[in-house]
Amino acid sequence: MHCTLLGIPVQSGTGRRGCDMGPDGLRAAGLTEAIESLGHTVSDAGNLEPAPLRPVSHPNSVLKALPETVAWLDALSEKAYALASEGMPVFLGGDHIMAAGTVSGVARHANDVGRPQFVLWLDAHPDFHTLNSTTSGNLHGTPAAYFTGQDSFEDIYPKLHAAVSPENVCMIGIRSVDPPERILLREAGVTVHDMRAIDENGIAVLLSAFLEKVAAANGMLHVSLDVDFLDPSIAPGVGTTVPGGATFREAHLAMEMLHDSGLVTSLDLVELNPFLDERGKTALLLTDLTASLLGRQVMDRPTRSFG
Numbered sequence: 001m002h003c004t005l006l007g008i009p010v011q012s013g014t015g016r017r018g019c020d021m022g023p024d025g026l027r028a029a030g031l032t033e034a035i036e037s038l039g040h041t042v043s044d045a046g047n048l049e050p051a052p053l054r055p056v057s058h059p060n061s062v063l064k065a066l067p068e069t070v071a072w073l074d075a076l077s078e079k080a081y082a083l084a085s086e087g088m089p090v091f092l093g094g095d096h097i098m099a100a101g102t103v104s105g106v107a108r109h110a111n112d113v114g115r116p117q118f119v120l121w122l123d124a125h126p127d128f129h130t131l132n133s134t135t136s137g138n139l140h141g142t143p144a145a146y147f148t149g150q151d152s153f154e155d156i157y158p159k160l161h162a163a164v165s166p167e168n169v170c171m172i173g174i175r176s177v178d179p180p181e182r183i184l185l186r187e188a189g190v191t192v193h194d195m196r197a198i199d200e201n202g203i204a205v206l207l208s209a210f211l212e213k214v215a216a217a218n219g220m221l222h223v224s225l226d227v228d229f230l231d232p233s234i235a236p237g238v239g240t241t242v243p244g245g246a247t248f249r250e251a252h253l254a255m256e257m258l259h260d261s262g263l264v265t266s267l268d269l270v271e272l273n274p275f276l277d278e279r280g281k282t283a284l285l286l287t288d289l290t291a292s293l294l295g296r297q298v299m300d301r302p303t304r305s306f307g
């Protein structure tokens with residue numbers, strides 16, 4: 001397979017600085033070499049630059065860095081759309097607002113080729129605020145609401161060519177939900193597996209059910225991996241740590257299952273903040289998780305097929 005790495009050094013969506021170093025942190029951790037060692041080819045498209053600023057405003061006065069964020073998304077949704085038709089794009093963040101660009105771009109491509117787009121959202125947070133509901137004003141709390149076509153983004157974020165059906169979104173690892181998000185997620189019909197669901201069922205059961213659904217629909221699958229999906233003890237390099245996250249093995253198992261499914265068509269690695277990391281620990285873990293997703297195994301085993 002061919003992977004294209006694209007760095008997106010955006011940090012306008014978060015309240016903390018340092019995510020702009022995320023793409024280079026992943027490069028320093030040996031991401032390219034790890035992917036190549038699995039027999040894939042890799043090209044590094046370098047770092048994206050934002051589009052020119054355009055005038056945008058919204059009545060919610062708490063929104064932070066709206067024009068800067070929109071400039072990033074204008075460039076990114078077009079670039080992601082272009083990359084979606086050539087092998088597997090791996091988007092290196094950057095804060096999670098970038099998923100508004102990556103998912104809208106890949107979903108537009110899926111729509112062109114007549115296949116449904118699915119999203120696996122691995123995160124402590126659902127990032128399901130609208131521009132009206134956010135009270136922090138941090139726009140990295142909004143991408144999933146945007147790409148599923150919730151209201152308030154029209155004429156502000158880039159035009160959404162093909163919204164992802166909320167029923168095609170599965171969130172796993174969730175443990176920090178704001179009250180308006182809780183209501184919106186339920187109304188929209190997003191599948192949300194909180195940490196308790198992982199504790200009670202095991203991550204494999206939850207993920208298998210979703211992969212069966214993707215396979216049955218012949219869907220394209222975008223995986224958006226937020227560092228804070230992981231427990232802070234193993235992944236400290238992120239600005240929004242929440243205790244009680246996925247363990248090392250839960251995360252690797254999810255990646256190994258994603259590999260075996262053969263369904264993943266694009267990937268985000270987001271919210272890595274090298275300024276907060278401990279000697280590259282989090283960047284190295286993300287690199288190893290990506291390797292598991294792309295086929296690294298401890299032992300050979302028969303492949304399991306979905307659908």
Ligand SMILES: NC(=[NH2+])NCCC[C@H](N)C(=O)O
Nearest residue numbers: 096125136138140141178240
């Ligand atoms: N991508 C993230 N880390 N998002 C955290 C969002 C936290 C909170 N829900 C907010 O809207 O401010």
Ligand SMILES: [Mn+2]
Nearest residue numbers: 096123127226
């Ligand atoms: Mn997130």
Ligand SMILES: [Mn+2]
Nearest residue numbers: 124125226228
């Ligand atoms: Mn998060």
